[in-house]
Amino acid sequence: MSLNTFSLEGKVALVTGANTGLGQGLAVGLAAAGADIVAAGRSVPSDTEAAVKALGRKFAFVPADFTRPSIAGDVAAKAEAAFGPVNILVNNAGTIKRNDALDFTEADWDEVMDVNLKSVFFLTQAVARSMVSSGEGGKIINIASMLSFQGGIRVASYTSSKSGIAGLTKLLANEWAKHGINVNAIAPGYFATNNTDALRADEKRNSEILGRIPAGRWGQPSDLAGAAVFLASRASDYVHGTVLAVDGGWLAR
Numbered sequence: 001m002s003l004n005t006f007s008l009e010g011k012v013a014l015v016t017g018a019n020t021g022l023g024q025g026l027a028v029g030l031a032a033a034g035a036d037i038v039a040a041g042r043s044v045p046s047d048t049e050a051a052v053k054a055l056g057r058k059f060a061f062v063p064a065d066f067t068r069p070s071i072a073g074d075v076a077a078k079a080e081a082a083f084g085p086v087n088i089l090v091n092n093a094g095t096i097k098r099n100d101a102l103d104f105t106e107a108d109w110d111e112v113m114d115v116n117l118k119s120v121f122f123l124t125q126a127v128a129r130s131m132v133s134s135g136e137g138g139k140i141i142n143i144a145s146m147l148s149f150q151g152g153i154r155v156a157s158y159t160s161s162k163s164g165i166a167g168l169t170k171l172l173a174n175e176w177a178k179h180g181i182n183v184n185a186i187a188p189g190y191f192a193t194n195n196t197d198a199l200r201a202d203e204k205r206n207s208e209i210l211g212r213i214p215a216g217r218w219g220q221p222s223d224l225a226g227a228a229v230f231l232a233s234r235a236s237d238y239v240h241g242t243v244l245a246v247d248g249g250w251l252a253r
C-alpha cells in the first residue's frame with residue numbers, strides 16, 4: 001500500500017466548531033494532509049483560517065449556531081457553495097453542562113442534546129444526501145467521548161448525547177456503507193481544551209484523571225490528527241461504524 005492512500009489532496013472537509021480546541025486541531029490536521037477546509041460554527045475561526053492558509057489550503061467559514069438544528073440544511077448548502085461537494089464531514093462542535101442529576105434542568109438537557117446529537121444527525125443527513133446523489137460517497141467522522149462508553153458524573157445530557165453518537169455512528173454506517181460512505185467516530189480521552197477547563201482547574205479531579213491515563217498527560221488537539229486523516233482517507237475504505245478511542249490508554253485501565 002502506498003502512503004498516497006492517506007492523502008486528502010483535492011478533498012473538501014467540512015469541520016464544525018473549528019475555531020478552537022479539538023476542532024482546530026482536526027481542521028489543521030486534515031489541511032496538512034491536503035484537504036481544503038470549510039469551517040461551520042458560532043465564533044469566527046481566525047486562527048484556524050491562518051493555520052490552514054499557511055499550509056497552502058483554501059478556507060471558508062459558514063456561520064452556524066447548532067442550538068438550532070433546523071439550520072443544518074442551510075449550512076450544508078452554504079458549505080457546498082464554497083468549494084464544491086463536501087467529501088469529508090467532521091461533526092466536532094459540542095457543548096457540556098455540569099450539574100447533579102437531581103438538579104439537572106430541562107434547558108441544560110435540551111441545549112446539549114440539540115448541539116451534540118440532533119444537529120449532528122440533521123447536518124450529516126444533509127451532507128450525506130449530496131454524497132449519495134453524486135454517487136461519490138464520502139467520509140463522516142463524529143466526535144464521540146469516553147462518555148460514549150462510560151457514565152461519567154454530573155453530565156447527564158452530555159453522556160446521553162455522546163452515547164447516542166456511538167449508536168448513531170453504527171446505524172448510519174449500516175445504512176450508508178452501500179453508498180460508499182464510511183461513518184466512524186473518534187472518541188477523544190481527556191484533552192486540554194475549553195471543554196475541560198473546569199476539570200483541570202480542580203486540583204483533585206486533575207490529579208485523579210492524570211493518575212488514570214497510562215500516557216501520563218492530557219491529550220493535545222494535534223494528537224487527534226492521525227486518526228482523523230486515517231478515517232478521512234482511502235486508507236479506511238473498509239472501516240465502518242467503529243468508535244476509535246484516542247485516549248492515552250484511558251479505556252485500557
Ligand code: NAP
Pocket residue numbers: 016017018019020021022023040041042043064065066067091092093094095115143144145146187188189190191192193194195196
Ligand atoms: P471547546 O474548546 O469548548 O470547543 C467546542 C467547539 O464547539 C467550539 O468551536 C464551539 O464554538 C463549538 N460549539 C459549541 N456550541 C456550539 C453551538 N451552539 N453552535 C456552534 N458551535 C458550537 O471543546 P473541545 O474539547 O474542543 O470539544 C470539541 C468536541 O470534542 C466536542 O464535541 C466535545 O464534546 C468533544 N470532546 C472533548 C474532549 C476533551 O477532553 N476536550 C473529550 C471528548 C470529547 P464556540 O467557541 O463559539 O463556543
